[in-house]
Amino acid sequence: MESTFSSPAEAALQREAGDPALLTPLADLDRVYELERVIGFVRDVGCQRVALQFPDQLLGDSGAVAARLEEATGSKMFILGDTAYGSCCVDVLGAEQAGAQALVHFGPACLSPPARPLPVAFVFGQRSVALELCAQAFEAQNPDPTAPVVLLSEPACAHALETLATLLRPRYKDLLISSPALPLPVGSPRPVPEPLERFGRHFPLALGRCLEEYGAFYVGGSEASSDPELDPDLSRLLLGWAPGRPFSSCCPDTGQTQDESARAGRLRARRRYLVEKARDAHVIGLLAGTLGVAQHREALAHLRNLTKSAGKRSYVLALGRPTPAKLANFPEMDVFVLLACPLGALAPQLSSGFFQPILAPCELEAACNPAWPPPGLAPHLTHYADLLPGSPFHVPLPPPESELWDTPDVSLISGELRPPPAWHLSNDPGCSALTPRPQLELAESSPAASFLSSRSWQGLEPRLGQTPVTEAVSGRRGIAIAYEDEGSS
Numbered sequence: 001m002e003s004t005f006s007s008p009a010e011a012a013l014q015r016e017a018g019d020p021a022l023l024t025p026l027a028d029l030d031r032v033y034e035l036e037r038v039i040g041f042v043r044d045v046g047c048q049r050v051a052l053q054f055p056d057q058l059l060g061d062s063g064a065v066a067a068r069l070e071e072a073t074g075s076k077m078f079i080l081g082d083t084a085y086g087s088c089c090v091d092v093l094g095a096e097q098a099g100a101q102a103l104v105h106f107g108p109a110c111l112s113p114p115a116r117p118l119p120v121a122f123v124f125g126q127r128s129v130a131l132e133l134c135a136q137a138f139e140a141q142n143p144d145p146t147a148p149v150v151l152l153s154e155p156a157c158a159h160a161l162e163t164l165a166t167l168l169r170p171r172y173k174d175l176l177i178s179s180p181a182l183p184l185p186v187g188s189p190r191p192v193p194e195p196l197e198r199f200g201r202h203f204p205l206a207l208g209r210c211l212e213e214y215g216a217f218y219v220g221g222s223e224a225s226s227d228p229e230l231d232p233d234l235s236r237l238l239l240g241w242a243p244g245r246p247f248s249s250c251c252p253d254t255g256q257t258q259d260e261s262a263r264a265g266r267l268r269a270r271r272r273y274l275v276e277k278a279r280d281a282h283v284i285g286l287l288a289g290t291l292g293v294a295q296h297r298e299a300l301a302h303l304r305n306l307t308k309s310a311g312k313r314s315y316v317l318a319l320g321r322p323t324p325a326k327l328a329n330f331p332e333m334d335v336f337v338l339l340a341c342p343l344g345a346l347a348p349q350l351s352s353g354f355f356q357p358i359l360a361p362c363e364l365e366a367a368c369n370p371a372w373p374p375p376g377l378a379p380h381l382t383h384y385a386d387l388l389p390g391s392p393f394h395v396p397l398p399p400p401e402s403e404l405w406d407t408p409d410v411s412l413i414s415g416e417l418r419p420p421p422a423w424h425l426s427n428d429p430g431c432s433a434l435t436p437r438p439q440l441e442l443a444e445s446s447p448a449a450s451f452l453s454s455r456s457w458q459g460l461e462p463r464l465g466q467t468p469v470t471e472a473v474s475g476r477r478g479i480a481i482a483y484e485d486e487g488s489s
Helices: 009-014 026-032 035-045 056-073 092-097 131-141 155-168 232-240 261-280 296-309 342-346 361-368 422-426 447-454
Strands: 049-053 076-080 102-106 120-123 149-153 175-177 196-198 201-203 215-219 247-250 257-259 283-288 313-317 335-339 434-436 442-444
Touching: 026 035, 026 056, 035 056, 035 102, 035 120, 049 056, 049 092, 056 076, 076 092, 131 155, 131 215, 131 247, 131 257, 149 155, 155 175, 155 215, 215 232, 232 247, 232 261, 232 342, 261 335, 261 361, 283 296, 296 313, 296 335, 296 361, 335 342, 335 361
Parallel strands: 049 076, 049 102, 102 120, 149 175, 149 215, 215 247, 283 313, 283 335
Antiparallel strands: 196 201, 247 257, 434 442
16 A cells, blocks of 8 residues: 555655666767757757657656757757656647747657647657567468558657568568658648558558558567556557457567457457446546647547536546546546546556546547447547547437437446436426435435535534533644654653
């Protein structure tokens, strides 16, 4: 319990302050961080103040990278290290506070469009890939040379996919190469035909083909990873990929492969469990997990309207990065829904320690929208923008008079029959949404009031006129850990 909610006092006393050590040798900085391309970006934009955003694991190199860029461009560099939500999103708010005119994002990125226009360059890094070992692993996993397969990778290995495809194309004819969906520079024309954009990647599909026809071969991850299921990028791909198609991953260092079908099945089963938990919930906490991604205000309004239509009470909470200690302060919430980028929405779901489950917006949509397709037919949408009007995946709520609201529904967790929404019952003149109290008073029934009445301690009770008036007396002196009348132990 101590490791979940707090750290030992000795840890703060023994912690050493100071700059983190350099992680990359100086001779390799230009190659790892693609400084030549970054210098060209700064000169093309012509800005004098540039923000450099680093994730926590790369902050050791930030000082050397900033010094090298300042020397080469003459522009002032500002290091953004402590992001309010997730390091994968572009921190436009931090860049604005520094007065930066452009931003360079280093490390893994979700590639979500920022809420405000800002010139951005992404540097994923270039991880070394054992091409020969990966090619042999691909041939072992895909013995049929006519089967359609997509080459996927983590962002740091994307530079090696074209070379890997060159080794495979003499035998495999139906091979598709994905690429990161980088934003186009300002004023650049859109390519024609425009490639399919899914999972933060571009897929150059031929005319008449669809992504559901292809299997997947993912290059990324590590054998030394303690829990590979904690990788949100791979989890996003496994959840959204067609269930009937093969999906395998390959370690870029050793070429060792793994069939991901079992892991994908576990992730989908957990998603269905979370949907059932959301359907049973009465009070839902909407966690604002981003302020810098486009359309986050529209998505928050959509989720509030969704919960209201389903007869549930929702509360909006702005807590920064969700932690078990923060969310434990709201025990009246049945479930939480994290409104964040695709990678940020999956990261806390795959970790333990939370007392209540954390859902993605797609799970809440499936639980509260009776017009949503059943499991197996509905796609798993990883970005909340796909749920909004204007998206090809948007499913509008049925009208109030629709029979979908009256469809009998049984909880797969408790086995109880779920009642229709309260607003639908109130339209029936034969029923009432009022609950009688013991004092013969009437009050509107609400989940929050029901939770409060079930608690043994409900707060301070004034008891006006029920307690005798007494003179003030001296209270206890000292601090809570040792009052004067307690003596010494």
